Amino acid sequence: VRNIGIVLSGCGVQDGSEIHEAALTLFFLDRAGAKITCFAPNKEQYHVVDHYTGEVRGGENRQVLVESARIARGEISGLSQAKVELLDGLIFPGGFGAVKNLCDFAFKNENCQVNKDVERIIQAMHTAGKPQGFICISPVLAAKVLGSFHPRLTIGNDQSTAQLLEKMGAKHIISKVDEIIYDPDHKIISTAAYMLGPTISKVAVGIEKLVQKIVEVE
Amino acid sequence: VRNIGIVLSGCGVQDGSEIHEAALTLFFLDRAGAKITCFAPNKEQYHVVDHYTGEVRGGENRQVLVESARIARGEISGLSQAKVELLDGLIFPGGFGAVKNLCDFAFKNENCQVNKDVERIIQAMHTAGKPQGFICISPVLAAKVLGSFHPRLTIGNDQSTAQLLEKMGAKHIISKVDEIIYDPDHKIISTAAYMLGPTISKVAVGIEKLVQKIVEVE
Numbered sequence: 001v002r003n004i005g006i007v008l009s010g011c012g013v014q015d016g017s018e019i020h021e022a023a024l025t026l027f028f029l030d031r032a033g034a035k036i037t038c039f040a041p042n043k044e045q046y047h048v049v050d051h052y053t054g055e056v057r058g059g060e061n062r063q064v065l066v067e068s069a070r071i072a073r074g075e076i077s078g079l080s081q082a083k084v085e086l087l088d089g090l091i092f093p094g095g096f097g098a099v100k101n102l103c104d105f106a107f108k109n110e111n112c113q114v115n116k117d118v119e120r121i122i123q124a125m126h127t128a129g130k131p132q133g134f135i136c137i138s139p140v141l142a143a144k145v146l147g148s149f150h151p152r153l154t155i156g157n158d159q160s161t162a163q164l165l166e167k168m169g170a171k172h173i174i175s176k177v178d179e180i181i182y183d184p185d186h187k188i189i190s191t192a193a194y195m196l197g198p199t200i201s202k203v204a205v206g207i208e209k210l211v212q213k214i215v216e217v218e
Numbered sequence: 219v220r221n222i223g224i225v226l227s228g229c230g231v232q233d234g235s236e237i238h239e240a241a242l243t244l245f246f247l248d249r250a251g252a253k254i255t256c257f258a259p260n261k262e263q264y265h266v267v268d269h270y271t272g273e274v275r276g277g278e279n280r281q282v283l284v285e286s287a288r289i290a291r292g293e294i295s296g297l298s299q300a301k302v303e304l305l306d307g308l309i310f311p312g313g314f315g316a317v318k319n320l321c322d323f324a325f326k327n328e329n330c331q332v333n334k335d336v337e338r339i340i341q342a343m344h345t346a347g348k349p350q351g352f353i354c355i356s357p358v359l360a361a362k363v364l365g366s367f368h369p370r371l372t373i374g375n376d377q378s379t380a381q382l383l384e385k386m387g388a389k390h391i392i393s394k395v396d397e398i399i400y401d402p403d404h405k406i407i408s409t410a411a412y413m414l415g416p417t418i419s420k421v422a423v424g425i426e427k428l429v430q431k432i433v434e435v436e
Contacts, residue, residue, distance in 0.1 A: 011229065011237075012288030019229075019289055023241035023418070031419035051287035052294065069269035070230035071237055076270065200241070201249035 008068035009097025014049035018095030040068035094136020156192030226286035227315025232267035236313030258286035312354020374410030
């Protein structure tokens, strides 16, 4: 049995984890027989977005761990608890939470800072030679934390985002939504998902391949 | 192309729609080529539950439509807008939101009241002879609204809940998580999902069958 961690960043595409991507990751991992552990940093969300109107709700605060627990049905731990020796792989779903709560790329671009617990676990998994999967916009995290290793990553075909990844040291590869990009030197897998879309069954194809790779890679 | 509606009840198993059930319903419908329209009633949630601790958060209010929009990525309409003539089928995912926000079964049992928009659409779909799918605990809604027609329904094998469905007029059928119960007289399909569990890939089997039936039934 492979023990795979998932790092969530809230609950909802505009201010947290993209729900479809997170749920599909859980689905494909569970179907593949993996033992899943969900994590999220125990911190306040950058902000709260009304997903009906698209507007930021000033004055409302939500916690990343507490909202992520909605996706995990309560079975979730603080990311500071994550131990590399207990994990065979780690996956970061997308959603703006990955670039608003796990780092501040949404506001600072290539000069972003990564949450300390996120930085620590990505570095430690890489050092241990264990596979990591990055979905949608979350390859930003791998580019920032592991940029000095020049990992090969994809966020689809958005040129300006791809250029920012390259500024952080990554090598960006253009991809389609049903593809994964695998960098065997660093055991990093990425897929564009809702960076391309257009619909849940399309993004599912790439996510299923990413999960399969995470479960298979030794 | 089949036009299928989904009625959401918030975002999170304890106070809204069960996220895995809702996301899987979207996934299987999209993969089957259906055109999906999400709806939710525009009302305040009964309450807000901290999904990390399991505790009710007193004093916090959230709107059912706004939180449901997280699952629907913003593409959602108020349930009062739903028109039977534009729908070929309708699905209700589960989660406590179905029995706290769409009706008050969680507190009043067989004496529950159903939200007027929910009652209207279930009655109208039934009158029009169009298929409706009820997942997890949401068969409660069919039992209450259509009890006088004695529909055959399942919520798995929980005896006390099954008895309450029968008090409302339904005929309860014991089922396994990978099964659906289809009542051809009323075109009502139900599957137990997280009423039985235990995990997302297991509940997916029943949900996939329910979606397939909704898309096929004439």
